[in-house]
Amino acid sequence: MPLAPAITDLEQVKNHPAVARLVGWNAEAVTGVKFDREEMTIYVDREHIREACVLLKDDPACPFNFLSDVTCVDWYPSEPRFEVIYHLLSILNKERVRLKVRLNSASPAVESLTSVWPGANYFEREVFDMFGVRFTGHPYLRRLLMPEDWEGYPLRKDYPVEGYR
Amino acid sequence: MAHLNPTPVLEPGQDRTLILNMGPQHPSTHGVLRVILEIDGETVVRMMPDIGFLHTGIEKTCEAKFYQQVVPLTDRIDYLCPMTNNLCYVLAVEKLLGLEIPPKAQWLRVLLNELTRINSHLVWLGTHAMDIGALTVFLYCFREREEVLKMFEMVSGQRMMTSYFRVGGIALEPPLGFFDRVREFAGYFPSKVDEYENLLTGNPIWAMRTKGVARMTAEDAIALGATGPTLRGSGVDFDLRRDMPYSSYEKFQFKVPVSQEGDVFARYMCRVQELRESTAIVRQALDGMPEGPIKADAPGIVLPDREKMKTQMEALIYHFKIITEGFAVPAGEVYQAVESPRGEMGYYIVSDGTAKPYRVHMRAACLANLQTLPKMCEGRLLADVVAAIGSIDIVLGEIDR
Numbered sequence: 001m002p003l004a005p006a007i008t009d010l011e012q013v014k015n016h017p018a019v020a021r022l023v024g025w026n027a028e029a030v031t032g033v034k035f036d037r038e039e040m041t042i043y044v045d046r047e048h049i050r051e052a053c054v055l056l057k058d059d060p061a062c063p064f065n066f067l068s069d070v071t072c073v074d075w076y077p078s079e080p081r082f083e084v085i086y087h088l089l090s091i092l093n094k095e096r097v098r099l100k101v102r103l104n105s106a107s108p109a110v111e112s113l114t115s116v117w118p119g120a121n122y123f124e125r126e127v128f129d130m131f132g133v134r135f136t137g138h139p140y141l142r143r144l145l146m147p148e149d150w151e152g153y154p155l156r157k158d159y160p161v162e163g164y165r
Numbered sequence: 166m167a168h169l170n171p172t173p174v175l176e177p178g179q180d181r182t183l184i185l186n187m188g189p190q191h192p193s194t195h196g197v198l199r200v201i202l203e204i205d206g207e208t209v210v211r212m213m214p215d216i217g218f219l220h221t222g223i224e225k226t227c228e229a230k231f232y233q234q235v236v237p238l239t240d241r242i243d244y245l246c247p248m249t250n251n252l253c254y255v256l257a258v259e260k261l262l263g264l265e266i267p268p269k270a271q272w273l274r275v276l277l278n279e280l281t282r283i284n285s286h287l288v289w290l291g292t293h294a295m296d297i298g299a300l301t302v303f304l305y306c307f308r309e310r311e312e313v314l315k316m317f318e319m320v321s322g323q324r325m326m327t328s329y330f331r332v333g334g335i336a337l338e339p340p341l342g343f344f345d346r347v348r349e350f351a352g353y354f355p356s357k358v359d360e361y362e363n364l365l366t367g368n369p370i371w372a373m374r375t376k377g378v379a380r381m382t383a384e385d386a387i388a389l390g391a392t393g394p395t396l397r398g399s400g401v402d403f404d405l406r407r408d409m410p411y412s413s414y415e416k417f418q419f420k421v422p423v424s425q426e427g428d429v430f431a432r433y434m435c436r437v438q439e440l441r442e443s444t445a446i447v448r449q450a451l452d453g454m455p456e457g458p459i460k461a462d463a464p465g466i467v468l469p470d471r472e473k474m475k476t477q478m479e480a481l482i483y484h485f486k487i488i489t490e491g492f493a494v495p496a497g498e499v500y501q502a503v504e505s506p507r508g509e510m511g512y513y514i515v516s517d518g519t520a521k522p523y524r525v526h527m528r529a530a531c532l533a534n535l536q537t538l539p540k541m542c543e544g545r546l547l548a549d550v551v552a553a554i555g556s557i558d559i560v561l562g563e564i565d566r
């Protein structure tokens with residue numbers, strides 16, 4: 001099966017339940033979409049990510065009620081440097097959607113989702129631990145895997161694989 | 166070097182509570198889990214798991230490797246189900262590449278995945294029962310597990326770190342006699358599950374230690390991100406193999422065991438039933454095993470056969486190129502999830518168009534499942550903590566990566 005080119009035009013994918021729901025709520029919160037390899041990605045404005053998740057979670061037609069994963073990608077040295085990625089799953093409709101928030105390196109902070117899904121707790125702590133992205137409103141934002149007194153954020157691209165200290 | 170995390174501060178709620186440290190060198194924490202408990206007499210008031218003792222930076226290491234070199238690293242994440250991790254990773258890379266996998270390779274992957282599930286559940290059942298005091302079950306389970314490991318050794322040369330799957334197929338044809346051995350195993354294994362059940366399911370001591378212990382509702386399980394038998398034990402009927410099939414699982418007939426009670430016994434029943442269902446899938450895979458190649462027809466990605474390398478120039482060139490410079494993967498990103506014995510194992514891979522992954526992230530089922538532990542234990546007896554830890558079937562290698 002040859003790869004089809006990615007669709008980034010909002011008009012072509014507006015029938016996707018998550019896109020329709022978010023655009024119908026606040027078109028400015030959606031800064032872009034990408035449909036690639038059968039996977040839907042929605043770029044959400046940083047200010048609106050928590051409300052967008054609440055909205056998708058409570059969607060009566062297609063509730064994305066399960067937070068599969070939270071992770072981050074460092075695009076150093078380009079800006080915006082960080083992408084925080086949320087994988088949402090609808091257990092009822094067997095559908096996935098990926099939300100992305102772009103963050104500048106100056107203040108990598110985004111609102112925590114722990115009030116929506118308590119399960120976001122460890123995932124966000126891991127992202128904080130590995131990338132130094134802060135989650136405002138997180139109840140216990142401390143390092144998860146690295147020792148408490150560790151310096152630096154290991155999964156950042158300017159952190160070498162070996163020989164850091 | 167010792168792990169340097171200072172004790173997380175748990176402010177005692179009342180004067181009479183006590184902070185108790187459990188682990189990381191505790192036999193029933195299944196590895197190196199440290200749990201900090203605030204107890205009031207025999208009751209757990211608060212509980213805080215502390216992890217990271219096994220962190221090896223696999224995600225960072227992956228970024229410095231070629232795509233095919235990552236496969237052996239994936240074994241080491243969850244060392245009880247190496248094939249599931251292999252499968253999840255290669256499926257994700259194949260999705261990035263847009264590769265079509267021949268049916269025989271897909272069926273072999275399913276067959277080996279179900280054997281891996283049996284292997285993993287046997288370790289879980291043995292150690293979980295041993296934690297609660299039923300020592301005999303451990304010996305019975307490891308007897309059958311040994312047979313599964315020998316089958317793994319037959320196909321891959323390794324008992325545990327198999328690295329048997331490759332991007333585009335599987336490494337080698339299974340040796341002569343492998344299918345007969347699996348068929349024999351699948352024939353007698355259900356009677357062995359009966360043996361385990363005879364020892365435990367109707368046992369009043371087992372029932373007292375597990376029924377009504379460490380309950381969790383379906384809402385809590387979903388909110389905390391639990392998957393796999395931990396979720397199904399709370400009555401949520403969701404299994405990725407059936408609901409979002411991969412690697413031709415849609416062609417197999419199997420039931421998804423679900424229990425409603427949400428306690429330790431419910432999770433136990435789910436996994437024991439899964440042992441039987443996995444055996445059924447193994448039998449179907451043996452009966453319907455298609456003929457044909459085991460590798461995709463993609464010369465720049467799949468290593469050529471040894472024989473061809475000795476007779477064909479192109480094969481030798483491709484072999485040299487794949488080994489020395491890897492293969493480029495078109496830019497993009499995928500999230501591929503499979504149903505591991507513990508729940509949703511997911512790989513999120515970002516490619517920037519080069520031969521090395523830009524980012525590999527593993528969604529560890531155990532990491533999310535571990536978050537349910539305080540919910541299960543708080544307000545309950547201290548002695549039940551061990552039963553609760555056993556019932557969520559954690560592997561610390563996967564949690565810490």
